Amino acid sequence: MLKIYNTLKRKKENFEPIEPGKVGIYVCGPTVYDASHIGHARSVVVFDVVVRYFRAIGYEVTYVRNFTDVDDKIINRAAELGVSTSELSKKYIKEFYEEMDVLKVERASIEPKATDHIGEIIGVIERLISRGHAYEAGGDVFFAVETFKEYGKLSGRRLEEMQAGARVEIDKKKRNPFDFVLWKGAKPGEPMWDSPWGKGRPGWHIECSAMSTHFLGHNFDIHGGGKDLIFPHHENEIAQSEGAFGERFVNVWIHNGFVRIDQEKMSKSLGNILMIKEILKQYHPEAVRLFLVSNHYRSPVDFTHQSMVEAEAGLEKIYGLLHRIEENLGSSERGDDEPGPGSLWKGFCQAMDDDFNTARGIGLVFETVRQLNRFMDDIDGKGGKQDQAKLVLIRADLIRIGGVLGILTEAPSQFFEQRQADLLQRKEIDVALVERLIAERVQARQAKDWAAADRIRDKLAAMDILIEDRAEGTTWRIK
RNA sequence: GGCGGCAUGGCCAAGUGGUAAGGCAGCGGUCUGCAAAACCGUUAUACACCGGUUCGAAUCCGGUUGCCGCCUCCA
Secondary structure (H helix, E strand, C coil), X not given: CCEEEECCCCEEEECCCCCCCEEEEEECCCECCCCCEHHHHHHHHHXXXXXXXXXXXXXXXXXEECEECCCHHHHHHHHHHCCCHHHHHHHHHHHHHHHHHHCCCCCCCECCEHHHHHHHHHHHHHHHHHCCCEEEECCEEEECHHHCCCCCCXXXXXXXXXXXXXXXXXXXXXXXXXXXXXXXXXXXXXXXXXXXXXXXXXXXXXHHHHHHHHHHCCCEEEEEEEHHHHHHHHHHHHHHHHHHHCCCCEEEEEEEXXXXXXXXXXXXXCCCCCEHHHHHHHXXXXXXXXXXXXXXXXXXXXXXXXXXXXXXXXXXXXXXXXXXXXXXXXXXXXXCCCCCCCHHHHHHHHHHHECCCHHHHHHHHHHHHHHHHHHHHHHCCXXXXXXXXXXXXXXXXXXXXXXXHCCCCCCHHHHHXXXXXXXXXHHCCCHHHHHHHHHHHHHHHHCCCHHHHHHXXXXXXXXXXXXXXXXXXXXXXXX
């Protein structure tokens, strides 16, 4: 039984889909006014894993992730750069896709843009006005928080308590300082659409209510996003959606924790933003994913070079095991009729069923890697049919787990070749020289001139080249 | 000021009542000409501190300290 921590209830609860075997998920996607950072990557990867897991255990998933392509930040940025808002958002949507592709994030089932759903947005606002939850004031439309009795139920605040130290902009047009804008009257030069209240554009919160209910129904299973969206964004979504439709909006709210740098949340003011594209220049994309899923999704994670180096080492360790299995089987072929699932997969599912505990699942993977290496040490390449069947079964489970976490998608030999190529480029290593030195060393070793052989090895080590003398010959790799 | 979260070995990190997963690093070994890789062994006398509940607590309750987040755009 899958248990999920529901922010609304502040506890884990058994997941009961509205329709058996199906699940509808809406996750707040990026506002496309700038490149994505590692924090965006975490959120996207977390929900990518959630969706992959639902599918792996047999659910039919409708996954909706939006693009916010009209809002103040986009308008300001576009004005700064002297381009249109649509040009700007188009550029960053393209970039987002490129980076997510590298990170092996699967596309959502539906990826709507706010500007393609102005009609639905206006429809929801009209319902809110007719039901007395919203009011028009000078071309703007506001949601009246006092009309929604449960306002604050997600974030655990009450209106009265928020009044005191709140830092809220004072807008004379608002009846209550916490009223938020549903529709903004147009200012010259801004993108605008016709509406019953004159030309204008939607506020930020309303688009998610409109698009999520449009695609998933007034009541749907899961809504996700970063923890920082709990208030006010998700709180406002609940008020809008339940106010407009008079039904429960979302059953389960899932929120992922932040990525921190040096114990602090990344923020523009601190200047500690790490962009995805910069990170991908330095580390393997699957290592980035492995790092992200090595922690529970609700906890904060510290992004450090050391953690990334460890994640890369871990990834290489698993690929190394897969490679060794292939050598042992004498073939890299993987048939379409993979065996299993076996006990490893079942253990992984137990961890995942406990609020998507990927960290525990990864512990199992490493434990298995060690056991299998030992197993292969023992059979020493002389395994029989049964031994091989065991290897094939566990490999199938590892690949299956990789399919949920979005790792181990490459053939091991290809992974190591690619890795080698990347490092060669990064460290500007002269392959011809390396191979000449190794050839010299092989000769020295054959002549049992150990001193000369070690000298060459030291020289290579100084170039960050590690060599391994194996039965089949000497191989090398980059440190 | 209001609300919430976290504190586990040198580092990272699972574990929410039954006696501390896993990874990295370290140390000792097997293997090796020596290494590397892999494997084996080893490293927490109690999980921030104090007090309480319990046959039994890292896990529950109260308090203290420290760190972080939300309350403003934010994944």
